[in-house]
Amino acid sequence: MDFRVGKFSGVRVPNPQDGLRAVVERAPHAEAVAERWIEKTQPFRSAVYRARRRLATAGVVLLTGWLFLHVMFGANGMVVYRSKRAEYQKLQVDINRLQQENEAYSQEIKALQSDPKAIEKEAREQLHYTRPGEVVYVEPIPQQPANHAARK
DSSP: OOOOOOOOSSOOOOOHHHHHHHHHHHHHHHHHHHHHHHHHHHHHHHHHHHTHHHHHHHHHHHHHHHHHHHHHHSTTSHHHHHHHHHHHHHHHHHHHHHHHHHHHHHHHHHHHHHOHHHHHHHHHHHHOOOOTTOOOOOOOOOOOOSSHHHHO
16 A cells, blocks of 8 residues: 655645744744834833732732632632531430331331220220229300400
């Protein structure tokens, strides 16, 4: 197999020496532009150099302020941490209460499955059963008057 590429008529490959020659020809112009830029920025650069300690101090103060705000109020800052911690403690209390309630229900279920006294108690309370000779007293429910005139 032959992978050689023949001459293309429309493609011109630049000569590396041509590029270097162009850079050398433009060098005086580039030096003049750089020198003018240096002269124009000289007062600013010298002012920045004189104020470098103040600028560094201001930068450190800004960085410290930003870091403080981020630690306190960021996505996982102290404010969010405290609210999540309070919610966690509230949920722990709820979990403990529900576990105790669940345990009480489990004991009640076991008692209703095996203890005849617990079965009798539930039958008396829910189904209103009585033994022969017992009398059940029921507290009457007070009725609301139909209108305000009947109350007086």
